[in-house]
Amino acid sequence: MYNYVIVGAGFAGCVLAERIANLLNKKVLIVEKRNHIGGNAFDYFNEDGILVHKYGPHIFHTNNKEVWDYISNFTDWYHYQHKVLAYVDGQTVPMPINLDTINILYNFNFSSDELNNYYENAKCNKKEILNSEDMVITKIGEELYEKFFKNYTKKQWDLYPYELEPEVIARIPIRNNRDGRYFTDKYQGMPKYGYTKIFENMLNSKNIHILLNTDFKDVIGDVEYENLIYTGPIDYYFDYKYGKLPYRSLRFEFETLDCVKYQEVGTVNYPNDYDFTRITEFKHLTGQKHYKTTIVREYPSSEGEPFYPIPQRKNTEQYRLYEEEAQKLKNVFFIGRLANYKYYNMDKVVEEALKLFYQNIK
Numbered sequence: 204m205y206n207y208v209i210v211g212a213g214f215a216g217c218v219l220a221e222r223i224a225n226l227l228n229k230k231v232l233i234v235e236k237r238n239h240i241g242g243n244a245f246d247y248f249n250e251d252g253i254l255v256h257k258y259g260p261h262i263f264h265t266n267n268k269e270v271w272d273y274i275s276n277f278t279d280w281y282h283y284q285h286k287v288l289a290y291v292d293g294q295t296v297p298m299p300i301n302l303d304t305i306n307i308l309y310n311f312n313f314s315s316d317e318l319n320n321y322y323e324n325a326k327c328n329k330k331e332i333l334n335s336e337d338m339v340i341t342k343i344g345e346e347l348y349e350k351f352f353k354n355y356t357k358k359q360w361d362l363y364p365y366e367l368e369p370e371v372i373a374r375i376p377i378r379n380n381r382d383g384r385y386f387t388d389k390y391q392g393m394p395k396y397g398y399t400k401i402f403e404n405m406l407n408s409k410n411i412h413i414l415l416n417t418d419f420k421d422v423i424g425d426v427e428y429e430n431l432i433y434t435g436p437i438d439y440y441f442d443y444k445y446g447k448l449p450y451r452s453l454r455f456e457f458e459t460l461d462c463v464k465y466q467e468v469g470t471v472n473y474p475n476d477y478d479f480t481r482i483t484e485f486k487h488l489t490g491q492k493h494y495k496t497t498i499v500r501e502y503p504s505s506e507g508e509p510f511y512p513i514p515q516r517k518n519t520e521q522y523r524l525y526e527e528e529a530q531k532l533k534n535v536f537f538i539g540r541l542a543n544y545k546y547y548n549m550d551k552v553v554e555e556a557l558k559l560f561y562q563n564i565k
């Protein structure tokens with residue numbers, strides 16, 4: 204008899220399992236269909252002994268002290284600030300766009316004030332921001348939009364920015380200073396011994412049982428339990444009764460090279476060249492010392508694991524139908540990026556899981 208069955212062993216499922224088992228001293232069964240815990244943040248040492256992220260590069264960053272302190276109970280940190288370059292017109296330049304980006308790209312020697320004037324003259328005026336294209340061109344104009352955003356977005360989503368909600372690109376800042384960090388959150392870092400170790404530490408309790416390689420629908424009828432916490436896809440829970448919610452996926456191509464370093468920074472974006480969007484070299488992120496190095500190329504795809512909910516109004520409306528069904532259920536909680544059909548960073552998932560625990564779980 205379990206007090207809670209939790210479907211999915213990602214951040215959402217593991218945070219709740221840990222709190223319920225350790226603070227409430229209640230029995231939890233985690234059912235996970237993959238052969239490992241950690242969800243999309245799972246990492247492992249590959250055959251050459253290099254720590255890699257199976258589902259693409261993950262960097263922990265947050266402004267939420269409660270979230271940072273909570274995760275710090277399960278790991279020490281390697282203090283890392285992510286840097287990204289973009290390969291544009293044959294040069295690699297800082298991304299997000301900043302003063303150095305423009306000076307290198309056009310061989311200028313602008314100050315911040317001169318750059319502000321440059322943006323001011325380049326930007327297009329629009330009465331209303333209706334989509335992601337409007338969002339960018341009203342800040343920096345069409346030329347920079349074409350070089351940095353248009354084709355990257357098309358590759359990533361198979362949609363042009365004018366087809367996407369304004370918020371999709373609004374997340375990427377445009378800077379007038381020389382700040383070359385990708386994220387500016389107060390707390391940033393990489394777990395010193397990897398993400399999987401965090402999950403192992405969270406789940407290390409006699410109150411938690413874990414069933415891997417198991418789809419919850421195959422076992423749920425045979426388990427006695429009081430409450431269900433569901434972190435899988437919400438449309439699957441309801442047997443796709445309102446249709447399948449669309450996702451964008453990725454194919455990862457890992458390569459280990461016989462050299463110590465492949466590229467200057469953690470990630471290089473390729474907005475206009477090649478079929479992949481970006482290359483990440485893990486050793487920059489993890490600080491690992493090794494005589495070889497592993498990189499990963501990301502190829503966006505419509506097939507495969509559900510990674511990114513597609514941010515279009517019609518999809519949000521379809522999700523709302525499932526959400527209404529979910530709200531009618533007693534003793535079933537829907538949480539996490541798949542159950543809420545939202546792109547969440549890890550810190551947001553932890554924040555939501557803690558909120559659910561303290562407000563609703565007894």
Ligand code: FAD
Pocket residue numbers: 210211212213214215216234235236237241242243244258259260261262263264417418419420434435436439453510511538539540541547548549550552
């Ligand atoms: P998940 O980690 O997806 O966990 C859900 C689990 O449920 C999965 O393990 C799944 O197998 C399991 N499951 C699903 N259906 C069933 C079923 N029927 N039965 C049993 N189990 C089931 N966030 C950041 O903060 N920083 C980053 O740098 C970052 N980079 C990212 C890069 C990529 C390429 C992607 C795709 C995401 C990135 N994220 C990043 C987001 C991060 O991955 C998510 O915030 C986080 O993994 C969400 O945790 P979750 O528990 O909601 O979902």
